[in-house]
Amino acid sequence: MTHLLIGFSQPEIKETVANFGTLDATVKELLLSAHAVRQRAYAPYSNFKVGSAFRATPSNIIFTGCNVENAAFTPTACAERTALTKAISEGYQQFLSGAVVAYAPDVFTSPCGVCRQFIREFAGSTDIPIFIARAIADRSLEQPFLDDDPVLCTSIFNLLPNSFHTY
Known part of the structure; x- marks a missing residue:
């Protein structure tokens, strides 16, 4: 019966925690973009601001987004x-990597289940690396991350194993 597992998304990327200073320049740029857009979040109800950035392929353009709350929550x-919606509206549907930046004490904030499925939609058969960092409140906007800050290096197939996708 193991043939029934053929086609399931299997992580291609080992999940690790790395220091910000050890990441390559393209990943740092993605995290800095996510941090910058996080400042524009509209979160008057939860005060929980989130920023995200995705690098489209083949152009390498970074598309950013922040959370926008509504009194009705749904x-x-x-x-x-x-x-991702911004990227798709501009004609991009393939992504090299993504980043999420939010703040919660002593824990990484990963994408919610709906966002995981949304990201998965555009992964196809290729695992997309996702980098997750914490935004520290008392840091300057010019230097939001220090070299020894931890970053979760994961992927959409790690975040949503054996995910639903039409094949």
């Missing part, structure tokens, strides 16, 4: 879906 737009 129509709230998450940062990840905002960034």
Whole structure:
């Protein structure tokens, strides 16, 4: 019966935690973009601001998004879906990597389940690296991350294993 597992998304990327200073320049740029757009989040109800950035391929253009809350909560737009929707509206449907930046004490904030499925939609059969960092409140906008800040290096197939996708 193991043949039934053929076609399931299997992580191609080992999940690790790395220091910001050890990441390559393209990943740092993605995280800095997510941090910058996080400042524009509209979160008057939860005060939980999230920023996200996705690098489209083949152009390498970065598309960013922040969360936009609504008093009714259900129509709230998450940062990840905002960034991807912007990219898709500009004609991009393939992505090299993504980043999410939010703040919660002593824990990484990963995409919600709906956003994981939304990201998965555009992964196809290729795992997309996702980098998750914490935004520290008392840091300057010019230097939001220090070299020894931890970053979760994961992927959409790690975040949503054996995910639903039409094949």
